[in-house]
Amino acid sequence: MQRLLMIAGTALLAMTMHASADGDAAKGEKVFKKCKACHAVGPDAKNKVGPELNGIVGRSWGVVEGFKYSKGLLEMADGKVWDEETLEVYLKKPKDLIPKTKMSFAGLKKDDDRANVIAYLAQFNEDGSTK
Numbered sequence: 001m002q003r004l005l006m007i008a009g010t011a012l013l014a015m016t017m018h019a020s021a022d023g024d025a026a027k028g029e030k031v032f033k034k035c036k037a038c039h040a041v042g043p044d045a046k047n048k049v050g051p052e053l054n055g056i057v058g059r060s061w062g063v064v065e066g067f068k069y070s071k072g073l074l075e076m077a078d079g080k081v082w083d084e085e086t087l088e089v090y091l092k093k094p095k096d097l098i099p100k101t102k103m104s105f106a107g108l109k110k111d112d113d114r115a116n117v118i119a120y121l122a123q124f125n126e127d128g129s130t131k
Contacts, residue, residue: 023114023115023120027116028116028118030116031113043128047064052064052067053121054124055125056087056124057082057121058082061077061081070098072099072101072102
């Protein structure tokens, strides 16, 4: 039974990774409009209500200079990285990953929307240039 659960968990993780990797950055740019009130990306990105998101894919939690992160995020941040899988969970429902987050966004319900936003964000380097 334990082996079956491990196989099922691995398959589920693989499906999540595949969905994110196959996201459409152009569609993600459109979905990102929901995020623009609080976040920015690109060469001139600045912190707003939320941190700027340049280089978010692969970045450690809570490291954007000049942004005051929630206590809940900082308490959980030790050694964690915003990889595609973690972003998938967070973008679905932020409070499921970080219960004490100050991010009030309810999340993106559609799998495709999350995959597309992750693909859009993944194209930005830390300095805001695109890959």
